[in-house]
Amino acid sequence: MAEPKRPRKWLLRSPGTEAPARLFLLPYSGVGASMYNRWPERIGPAEVCRIQLPGRENRVREEHYGTYPQLAGQLAEALLPYLDRPFGFFGHCGGALPGFATALLLAERGLPTPSWLFVSSQVAPHLGPYGRFLSLSDDQLRDELRQMAREMGGDEPQPDMIELGMRVLRADLAANRAYRLPAPVQLPCTVHTLSWTDDHEIRPEQMTGWDAYAAPGRFRTSLLPGGHFAFLQAPEALRTALAGTMTEQPEAAPNPAAGIEEHA
Template structure:
């Protein structure tokens, strides 16, 4: 009997583990939604602003979860985190994931779209997020809410900015990338180039919609990720 894998999910910049609540409810295998410090149940903990430091903490926090068969999924910033964690674990001789599934983020050697955080006002940043469906427009009417909310977003974006976007050796792990057909942040060519980061199987799926395909109404992303998790675990897909 095939041991069920754990699907380990990493959220986007400014996000929380709760975006995967329905994933945990609907899956027929364990789903572990990673909650980064400084939000929801971990709101009192200091947030990370460095990708290497974040990966160091995840090595310890997820040691037991990743000891068994698992698939890693990351959306946007989460894709960068999942890839960096995979590289670090392989360098340490630790168990590799059955597959790395990434959504809405450029390949690690590509430069992403960057926001000039230090020159943007909170209102400008909030407006930008609203334009890509990353923030509900109601927040623009309540500027007093923006400070604490955007502080999380800014620190997460600093995590992304701390990554050196240079060449890296490909992983001996299957990689499957998901892209939004109307994503303004990730050019198709920069998503396709994830293929250079694996010596194993590479796959690519386009999902109708924009950047926030995890929470978009009618998105097929969850079902697609579930099907791939079952397949890479050697379980029946349908």
């Protein structure tokens, strides 16, 4: 069998074959896969697989992906060789909706669909777009990028790095502004929302509505201690919540394409 083309283009490393499941992590707006450097290599049954999006870090010379549906098409093609076992997507805030869009596209095309979709600090697609970042000035966005760099544990970023990040962040926010579904669409997987007690960006009560996206009996929700950036540390409460859902024995999922219409 031929090797998948350029596996490291979309993943920081090629997934192994030992773990019985895979959890794909999508990065936050304006940054890359290195934001998950403090996460373990495995959570519960799943190998942790960090997705690298174009336009950042080792893909800095590449064009931005454009819209979430366009990204979903690229991701579905790139990840297909690794969807040979149960898998899930995790995304926080600006990283959550690309995971949803990819899960939706996989279902629409009758391809392998995720067993789990983990959504942290993001409103449901029919209730957005929403977020303080969407209305910030460029100077305010630069301050946010500096804060993110500090939260990630790196050195104080240089001005040229901030400007590179701004190029990506603006495009990421444009994709977020453009994405809204007219009504919920049910996915054939477990949808698990994760909110944070001290999150002032997306309050727990703003994450209602996701239950309509889950197959019957397959909606989970957790309220975890911490603020908006607590997920960067992969705290024990988060790892426990993820592992707990991934080790459940869910009811059989319906036909992935049944009742799902194409969305632009």
